[in-house]
Amino acid sequence: MHRLIQRGLMFGNLIEVASPILLERYNRALKHLTGKTTNLTDFHIDISGYSPEIGDELEDHLYLNHGGCNRQFILLTTDQKSAPLLNIKFSTSRDILRHFIEENEPQLFALTARDAVAGELVNSVFSVSQPARLLDIRKVTIEADTTEGTLRDAEKLGDLADRFKQEEDGWFDDVLIADMISLAKRTGDVTRNPVSLKHMTFDQEDFWTAHFGGVYVFRGLGHPAAITSGDKADLGKLPIKYIFDFNDRNQIAKFFDYNDLVEPIVKARGIDASAILRQKMDFIVVDAAQDAGVDLTGATRRDIRRLARDHADQLPPEYHGLRQMVDWAENEGKWPRISSDHPAYFYTLRATDTDQADLVNMLLAELAPKDIRQLFICHKEVFYRAYQGWTETKKSFVADFLEREYLADKAGAREALFGHDAPLEMPKVRKRASEDMIARVGPWGAVRR
Structure with missing residues (x-):
């Protein structure tokens, strides 16, 4: 693989981490998420903060993605938005992370100026030990904060400020005022410079996953299906009507056709x-x-x-x-x-x-x-x-x-x-003469349900 690496075809556009400040922040975030630290003084990270060098050091290339289900991330800089995602387990993960960074870029820029931001892509499920669990994944929510809990403290400070304004005796509540001063030292003035990240949840209707040999799930279509590059028999029974593998060329072709x-x-x-x-x-x-x-x-x-x-x-x-x-x-x-x-x-x-x-x-x-x-x-x-x-x-x-x-x-x-020109009106799905036959065996022919 050295030939690909030398030409920038593998591990290209990764972010270098070499300064003592960034190393300390990364280790703090890594300890916060996994309980581990790195002894490396120079390494590279992808959009999620995963480093192949640290993966080698820890002998665990899923150290930020245990079980391959809920990917954790470490943000040291908003420049990570342009980096690739390595060791992909779900095809949607990079787009979700990039969108999250772009939508919150000013806030993340301010937060990463002082600390690392650590978080997780939380799926609707916590394990995909069985193929059927893939179909339980409906949405992905992002949870994130600095390692020092800046966002948590800012939210708490905001609540205390509201109490201070609304309670009659707020000016005389020494404990309340002391708590506000203590939190403000860590968060700054949240009334003038609000520190918060958008609560972001993403639908997970159509995706590819590396699990179980590679499975494509298409649920957001008129004719949904799951397609595996392995043997469909290995997936067992799934809560989706049609399951194909690469031997089902005719059915896959009809699936493409029926959904345009x-x-x-x-x-x-x-x-x-x-x-x-x-x-x-x-x-x-x-x-x-x-x-x-x-x-x-x-x-x-x-x-x-x-x-x-x-x-x-x-x-x-x-x-x-x-x-x-x-x-x-x-x-x-x-x-x-x-x-x-x-x-x-x-x-x-x-x-x-x-x-x-x-x-x-x-x-x-x-x-x-x-x-x-x-x-x-x-x-x-x-x-x-x-x-x-x-x-x-x-x-x-x-x-x-x-x-x-x-x-x-x-x-x-x-x-x-x-690339595509300006979108045209999409043709309607063609109808077959025998709708009752389609209802019995499906539009792609008689396949295992």
Whole structure:
């Protein structure tokens, strides 16, 4: 993984902690949350305050996320809002933390000038020891305070100030006045400079979780479902009507269709569809070259396409399906009938402009794993796991490509691949003639309930 780290493709944009003041504050917060401290004098943290170096030191990379359910966090600076989230267990966690920091940035800036802010993303459940518990998660609430309890004291001081104003004998209550003075020394004047954070609760309807091999939960849709990258039988009975795994390609395709979640890349507006598909074809060639033991060191795009021409008969069906799609787009060729059974099917799609777009692109990346660019952008956890099993030449090619083609313009690459024009009126869900059949077996066919 050193190749990825050196190129900024792994552990990039982390916040360095090296000053004695920040080290002392971090240790105080770490002790407050976990009862542990670090002996390191220089380390890096992500948006939640997790440090891979401290994880190595403690031999516990979940030291701020015990059980992978209610993630704790340590904020030393509001600059953490731009850092990534490592060891993700729920796909929504980074967005929740970033939104929390942005919504409370002035208050957090003032608080972190004097102390660390420690807190927790509190799920509706405290354990996901069983798959069914995932569906009990409905919301996430943020609880936070400084290690010295500044917010708690400020709230208490506010209550005391109200008593002082409202009680007839407030001016003569020496105990009340003494308590107010004592708290004000720690919090400042809360009447002129209120110290408080917004109470924030987030709905958790649609998400991916790393638990149980990786599960996508879609509940905020007209046709909800859970989709696992493992074996659906391992999940047991879940309180959701439909459960699919990656072997259920037809049902997943119909799930996308019924909820209007995807569109063919070649029919998407405002993008260079042919260029996107040709790049996917190159990635498929690279994958085939790895399997054939071809050395890709220093290979250019021209080299990759020469390999494709010379060995076209040996390339997998994903390549040929995308080639037919490009021929239709560029040369007015015959429309290729690529069904969901075809290995190229999920490579031809991207998410439509819905609230679930990021989650859908994440799922598509895992369903089409040879597209290493989309896999890296949308699902880094799976990318890093796949990377470890590649040959050295493929690792080198992929790292060089991502550094050259993606890191140079992240926003532009994302916009070109996944961006959308102004939202159009969404088409209605198509109706089937036999509604009673749908009621009996569901819109995706007869699957285990």
